[in-house]
Amino acid sequence: MKALICNKPFEFIYQELDIPTPKENNVLLKIAAVGICGTDIHAFAGNQPFFTYPRILGHEASGTIKAVGNKVTNWKVGQRVALIPYVSCGECDACRSGKTNCCEKISVIGVHEDGCFCEYLSVPEKNILPISDNVDDISAALIEPFAISAHAVRRANIQPNDDVLIVGAGPIGLGAAAIAAADGAHVVIADTSEARREHIKKQLKLSSFDPISEKVEDYFNGKLPLIVIDATGNQKAMNNAVNLIRHGGRIVFVGLFKGDFSFSDPDFHKKETTLLGSRNATYEDFSKVQQLMAQNKLSAAMMLTHTFNFEGLADIYAEQIVNNKSLIKSVITFK
DSSP, X not given: OEEEEEEETTEEEEEEOOOOOOOTTEEEEEEEEEXXXXXXXXXXXXXXXXXXXXXXXXXXXXXXXXXXXXXXXXXXXXXXXXXXXXXXXXXXXXXXXXXXXXXXXXXXXXXXXXXSSBSEEEEEGGGEEEOOXXXXXXXXXXXXXXXXXXXXXXXXXXXXXOEEEEEOXXXXXXXXXXXXXXTXXXXXXXXXXXXXXXXXIIIIOOEEEOTTTSOGGGGTTTSOOSEEEEOSOOHHHHHTGGGGSOTTOEEEEOSOOSSOOOOOHHHHHHTTOEEEEOOSOOHHHHHHHHHHHHTTSSOGGGXXXXXXXXXXXXXXXXXXXXXXXXXXXXXXXXX
């Protein structure tokens, strides 16, 4: 099989490797489509912490089962699936409490171990999700980033008609907005990019505004929102989150940055603020996204702006992906 290996920062090489033989509890996937994440961009540029080279990138994938290990009984050759890339230990306190997304020993396929920028991949049977016939391969590859968004929405405990502000219109922010809206919330998105606000209007049919020149209250009938989900990973934006919620409000940080955030403690306390972090996603989140896609309540177009073919990807990765300011989300296909 052909694999695209990030040999060192700023260097991709294609290499012919043997097709893996699945271990007893693994399945062999023929990869159909792979989403390109910010993690993949940062790793290529040498900015991903706790990362070692060489590495096959890619953790957002869909494919078809081509072989199963001798102890696998719940899956059959020919089934279409999406990858759940978080390999958890199942033994730590987080795993035992159902929070496999923040396992103490978590290994992420495509980050801590080789991933999906290749034609075939062997993965544990617990790390795949069946996909409906009406969910295409590209959409299925985007179940993972949508699941990150779904987990943040679940952390926020959003109820129908809640006023929700999403800060940041990257893929995760767009996904959180779409899922919160599907759950019946009143959703508005803040982003400084006019192009991204146009994307929101066209693809999500939601309101958006420029937080630099406009007031958030103008989009919630003169009030502040009950819930803020920050997907920027921007220190200044995150430090400002307490100022954006009403008294009794909730904040979820799904974006992150390297460093410390700070805010006024009196403001934090007088609002009796609930502050939550959100990391990765669980099977429940993946399953919810797949169902929403099957019901046509989520679509790839909500975040997808570009597609690329696996052949020749190495030659255009820096220019058309890493340095492409118009790109919001991209997917690699293998056809």
